[in-house]
Amino acid sequence: MACLLAPLSPARTWIDSTGNPINGDFLGLNEGMVTLRLEDGKTTTIPLKTLSKVDQEFVRKRSFQAKADLVALAAKRIDAAVEKGLKEQNLQYNGGLNDHLFLRRIYLDLGGRIPSYEEAREFLTSRNPNKRQELITKLLDSFDYTSHNYNYFAEQLRIQSQFPGTVLRNDAFIDWLKKQIQTNRPYDELVRALITAEGRIWDNPAVGYHLRDKDTQLDHVAFMGKVFLGTDITCAQCHDDPFSNWTQYEYYELSAYLAGLEHQGPNPKNKAIPNRKQIEQYLVEANKLDLKKEEDKEKLRNLLRQFDRPLRDMNRAGEFVVRTVPNRPMRLPATYEYEDAAPLEVVPPRVLFGQERGAAVAALTSQERLAAWLTSRENKKFAMNIANRMWAKFLGRGVAEPLYNIDPRKAYNPELLRVLTEEMLVLDFDLKAFAWAIVNTKAYNRLASRTKSSEADPYYFQGPILRRMTAEQVWDSMMTLVLGDPNQFRLESGETFNELIDLAGQTSSSVEEFLARIKKYNQFRPEDLLVNEEGISILNAKLKPQETGAFGTNLTRPPFEKKGGKSDQEAMMELMNQAKEKKILLARAAELPQPSAPAHFLSKFGQSQRTFVIRASSLDGSVPQVMELMNGYTTDILTQPGSKIFLDMKHLRSNFEKANVVFTSILSRRATGNEHYLIDKELSSGGEEVFADLIWALLNTPEFLFVK
Amino acid sequence: MKKTFHQFDDLDRRSFLTGTAAAALGVTILPNLAIGEERENVKPAPHATAKNVIFLYMSGGMPHVDTFDPKTPSEIAGGSSPLATNASGVQISSHLPQLAKQADKFAVVRSMTTKTGDHAGGNYLMHTGFSRQPGINHPQMGSWAQYFLGRRNKFIPDSIVIGGGNPGPGFFRPDHSPLPVGDPSRGLKDLIPKIDKKRFERRMKYAEAFSEAFEEGFPHDDVRAYADFYEETVKLFDDKTTELFDINKESAEMKNLYGNSRFGRGLLLARRLVENNVRYVEVQLGGWDGQHGNYNAGANRAGEMDGPVAALLQDLSNRGLLKETMVVLTTEFGRTPKINQRGGRDHFPKAFSIMLAGGGVNGGQYIGETDERASSIKSEGFGPKDLHTTIAYALGLPIDQRVHPGGGRPYFVGDRGKVIKQAFS
Structure with missing residues (x-):
């Protein structure tokens, strides 16, 4: 296979001070130094000042760090708007956050997981007065941020690992989206890229957005309205909507922009794919078959059978292309029953509200026109939608609800919604900068509200809503507990599969070469796409031994210490092998098959099935969930002596310190005096078993599942 | 988490909890909330035969x-x-x-x-x-x-x-x-915890004790709903249910x-x-x-x-x-x-x-x-x-x-x- 984790889309070209080009993806700006990921996967840093003017401008747009002043101002303005609302209601902020509550919340909200034991200790023991701010910027820059935010967008875009009803895998789009998040592509640009995407998925991965709704183009438009505009026009697809103002005609007007969109191309009849006859001939010769003999005929039939599926798949792969059929009109349905137009009448494209920008649209394609109107700065609903969604992501509740159909007049605090929308524009749709502003607001840095307020009740943001972790946050936290570093295995860019199935660009291939490809294709397992840094599949790789923390050596244990003949790594590997036997992939949710199977941990905790966007995921409890926490594989592994928590405790003499390891690992805090007292009492009667029981118990507390 | 193990005699529970703050001892058992349904249920239609x-x-x-x-x-x-x-x-x-x-x-x-x-x-x-x-x-x-x-x-x-x-x-x-x-x-044998009953009960006892402070701090419907699901699950492991x-x-x-x-x-x-x-x-x-x-x-x-x-x-x-x-x-x-x-x-x-x-x-x-x-x-x-x-x-x-x-x-x-x-x- 070609180079691992290689980007499918070409990297940006930068010009350094000597005028030399450098190809690489922007990763971040830190103290005047720009970090790039080069095409070979290595990173390099270059002083910002030495880059060209164009490059500097690009960095300023992508770098949240460059907007520190604007972010501070935004947080202040948001505070003022929240406080105005609180004052009007005679309410006060909830109490503040101590270090361990802040730590846990910020890891979950920016990184999508709890901190590992080492990370928690590093933060909790640090005396740096600026440690909260430093942690925030570190997390905004982390892979964890990408992973967490990928889950967030994947739910809205209903991303599935395999395109429904096709042989086509979606890895290229998944990888592309992660990269847009990692390189902090402004949100408006991102949405434009999705809507205007054309081509084959291996050339332009963004077409994954349109391909998702290959066979349901009209639904696609309704999803677009809910996700990007906070406007629900679903009902108008079939009839005028009496509850809002959308008519069926308007639905078709908006849909008309995408009327020319075609999700399938003609079969390219690739010459590199030998036909059946050639394969037959080859097989007869290679196996010295005599077709006059009945048994040899049967043999040939059996041999040929294994080529049927791959031949069909490879032939079809070239068909999956998003393209425009010019001048294809949108027509009303045959069942159209209103008087303003006749059934099957042609509907010209028109925007839902506001207007397109006059003459400038003439040169644009229909999709470009739609994207330009949708994401324009004048279209306040676009900025308002994403600002409101981001606020809801961190505070647990939008300023206007429901998120998919917002009416600014019905916002709990209209002033706050206005300010959030303005700041989204001021920050140029930089979602990292916007997140940075939100986590610096006073409302965010308060305890969650103690009691439930239902969605129908107004809420004024005394602090966040008490939230259960999302399915992905619970799973990723479990992975952190099991592995320490949950990011060891990542889904590669889809090259492996693409190379097997996509023969475009190849003009000829000997039958022999082709058969070798087919063999590989038949052996392909999706799990092979989950690879570690060296490109080794999760099914074959060894897990990294536990990293030692960045602390004094007297407290950390050497990584390969042998005890009773078994090293720590061996002990862990034994547990990992059990996972393999049970076909459980120890990687983050964003790297796993999507959506997860009904029996998977993630499904039980309410991961979206990636079918709908409204209430697609669930934070409700259920019996299977509880069973998973009680008897599931991850709980099982964590309560065994080879688990990371036990290894972390091994060197500690006192039960006091051991208990603190358990508490810090699972709840990101040390045990309280009372809790120590309880544990001591239990330990006086039991041995190591008590620690396993303690681990089990903490995983089964609400403090583990809820973000308070 | 609700007090699931009524079979623990009160003394045992109390002795386990003596370490917790005095307030924790007097905590009242939360009323049993029905599992929230999103919709109102309908009655079966009159023609129902099954x-x-x-x-x-x-x-x-x-x-x-x-x-x-x-x-x-x-x-x-x-x-x-x-x-x-x-x-x-x-x-x-x-x-x-x-x-x-x-x-x-x-x-x-x-x-x-x-x-x-x-x-x-x-x-x-x-x-x-x-x-x-x-x-x-x-x-x-x-x-x-x-x-x-x-x-x-x-x-x-x-x-x-x-x-x-x-x-x-x-x-x-x-x-x-x-x-x-x-x-x-x-x-249900394959669903039941693979540890012996005594140990399972001990684990539940710990979980209850370590949940108390949180449940008191957040008398929140969603937290209560989880307590209900724990109760439901434990009942499922109960002899009476496994017998069914x-x-x-x-x-x-x-x-x-x-x-x-x-x-x-x-x-x-x-x-x-x-x-x-x-x-x-x-x-x-x-x-x-x-x-x-x-x-x-x-x-x-x-x-x-x-x-x-x-x-x-x-x-x-x-x-x-x-x-x-x-x-x-x-x-x-x-x-x-x-x-x-x-x-x-x-x-x-x-x-x-x-x-x-x-x-x-x-x-x-x-x-x-x-x-x-x-x-x-x-x-x-x-x-x-x-x-x-x-x-x-x-x-x-x-x-x-x-x-x-x-x-x-x-x-x-x-x-x-x-x-x-x-x-x-």
């Missing part, structure tokens, strides 16, 4: 000729011949001698037809009433019933699938999932009646569960696909099916449960009537048979028929969605009510099929 459903799925394609639609021409019959039953005018295959004695209790529908001839597609269609639609999961009937009628039991799931994988809740909330039970002889799932508690006579096969034990468990207020139970009998090259394979399966299903009908009837329990026996499609060159039967969606009994179904009749070669239907045909609409109708579910999962396009239970009215007359 309270429970036992859904028997013959996985792989059951040959109609070898079971409920026997024919005489030799190139079709295979080893099967028509056999008179205890219902006048109704003949079934000679492979089903035990069921022949129970024919007064069931109706055979011989004019089933579908366009779906592949296993996965047919299986999905027959389990949901819906054709597979890319990117969406439709719920099964037990989940629909729970959605409309509400949860029937607080501690036992309303629908249980025995030996049929884990279907999930479809587009309903996770708590609408059927509970999968793998091996009927083991019941334990067919070893049945008499030797009963076990004999149902026979020693996995399928037979599954049916016995199904009866036991329905008797204990479970609404929907599915039991699968696999292995119907091994007949491409040998029609006898179908006959063998028919033999596996015959005794246990007959036992179930007889047993339900003896207990007075058949009146309120609809038994449905179905499959993804039929098998070619004509024996193929390899001496077997291939997929045949065009015409096949199913069986309905109890829950308002009038037994001793057949509905619809095929031509003499069993290869096309001669009367009004029924498809999988008609079967589902019929079951929903019998349960009194509102088959005309739209459900908008995720606020999107509407779905109906049974996908707006037609009720097989003849079954009830």
Whole structure:
């Protein structure tokens, strides 16, 4: 296979001070130094000042760090708007956050997981007065941020690992989206890229957005309205909507922009794919078959059978292309029953509200026109939608609800919604900068509200809503507990599969070469796409031994210490092998098959099935969930002596310190005096078993599942 | 977490808690909140005739000729011949001698037809009433019933699938999932923690103690709901509940009646569960696909099916449960009537048979028929969605009510099929 984790889309070209080009993806700006990921996967840093003017401008747009002043101002303005609302209601902020509550919340909200034991200790023991701010910027820059935010967008875009009803895998789009998040592509640009995407998925991965709704183009438009505009026009697809103002005609007007969109191309009849006859001939010769003999005929039939599926798949792969059929009109349905137009009448494209920008649209394609109107700065609903969604992501509740159909007049605090929308524009749709502003607001840095307020009740943001972790946050936290570093295995860019199935660009291939490809294709397992840094599949790789923390050596244990003949790594590997036997992939949710199977941990905790966007995921409890926490594989592994928590405790003499390891690992805090007292009492009667029981118990507390 | 272990004597609990703050000692037990439903439940429609459903799925394609639609021409019959039953005018295959004695209790529908001839597609269609639609999961009937009628039991799931994988809740909330039970002889054993009971109790005791401070600090509905689910789960592990799932508690006579096969034990468990207020139970009998090259394979399966299903009908009837329990026996499609060159039967969606009994179904009749070669239907045909609409109708579910999962396009239970009215007359 070609180079691992290689980007499918070409990297940006930068010009350094000597005028030399450098190809690489922007990763971040830190103290005047720009970090790039080069095409070979290595990173390099270059002083910002030495880059060209164009490059500097690009960095300023992508770098949240460059907007520190604007972010501070935004947080202040948001505070003022929240406080105005609180004052009007005679309410006060909830109490503040101590270090361990802040730590846990910020890891979950920016990184999508709890901190590992080492990370928690590093933060909790640090005396740096600026440690909260430093942690925030570190997390905004982390892979964890990408992973967490990928889950967030994947739910809205209903991303599935395999395109429904096709042989086509979606890895290229998944990888592309992660990269847009990692390189902090402004949100408006991102949405434009999705809507205007054309081509084959291996050339332009963004077409994954349109391909998702290959066979349901009209639904696609309704999803677009809910996700990007906070406007629900679903009902108008079939009839005028009496509850809002959308008519069926308007639905078709908006849909008309995408009327020319075609999700399938003609079969390219690739010459590199030998036909059946050639394969037959080859097989007869290679196996010295005599077709006059009945048994040899049967043999040939059996041999040929294994080529049927791959031949069909490879032939079809070239068909999956998003393209425009010019001048294809949108027509009303045959069942159209209103008087303003006749059934099957042609509907010209028109925007839902506001207007397109006059003459400038003439040169644009229909999709470009739609994207330009949708994401324009004048279209306040676009900025308002994403600002409101981001606020809801961190505070647990939008300023206007429901998120998919917002009416600014019905916002709990209209002033706050206005300010959030303005700041989204001021920050140029930089979602990292916007997140940075939100986590610096006073409302965010308060305890969650103690009691439930239902969605129908107004809420004024005394602090966040008490939230259960999302399915992905619970799973990723479990992975952190099991592995320490949950990011060891990542889904590669889809090259492996693409190379097997996509023969475009190849003009000829000997039958022999082709058969070798087919063999590989038949052996392909999706799990092979989950690879570690060296490109080794999760099914074959060894897990990294536990990293030692960045602390004094007297407290950390050497990584390969042998005890009773078994090293720590061996002990862990034994547990990992059990996972393999049970076909459980120890990687983050964003790297796993999507959506997860009904029996998977993630499904039980309410991961979206990636079918709908409204209430697609669930934070409700259920019996299977509880069973998973009680008897599931991850709980099982964590309560065994080879688990990371036990290894972390091994060197500690006192039960006091051991208990603190358990508490810090699972709840990101040390045990309280009372809790120590309880544990001591239990330990006086039991041995190591008590620690396993303690681990089990903490995983089964609400403090583990809820973000308070 | 709620005080689940009332069996701990108070002293034990108290001594465990003495370390916690004084306030923690006096904490009142939270009232038992019902599990929140998103919607108001409806009452079953007045025409409802069934309270429970036992859904028997013959996985792989059951040959109609070898079971409920026997024919005489030799190139079709295979080893099967028509056999008179205890219902006048109704003949079934000679492979089903035990069921022949129970024919007064069931109706055979011989004019089933579908366009779906592949296993996965047919299986999905027959389990949901819906054709597979890319990117969406439709719920099964037990989940629909729970959605409309509400949860029937607080501690036992309303629908249980025995030996049929884990279907999930479809587009309903996770708590609408059927509970999968793998091996009927083991019941809930595979779900129960693999640690000894004492230790499990100790763990729960710790979890309760370490939950208290949080629960006090956040008297929040969502936190309480979790406490409820813990209580529910622990009850499921409780001896009383595991007993409901334990067919070893049945008499030797009963076990004999149902026979020693996995399928037979599954049916016995199904009866036991329905008797204990479970609404929907599915039991699968696999292995119907091994007949491409040998029609006898179908006959063998028919033999596996015959005794246990007959036992179930007889047993339900003896207990007075058949009146309120609809038994449905179905499959993804039929098998070619004509024996193929390899001496077997291939997929045949065009015409096949199913069986309905109890829950308002009038037994001793057949509905619809095929031509003499069993290869096309001669009367009004029924498809999988008609079967589902019929079951929903019998349960009194509102088959005309739209459900908008995720606020999107509407779905109906049974996908707006037609009720097989003849079954009830």
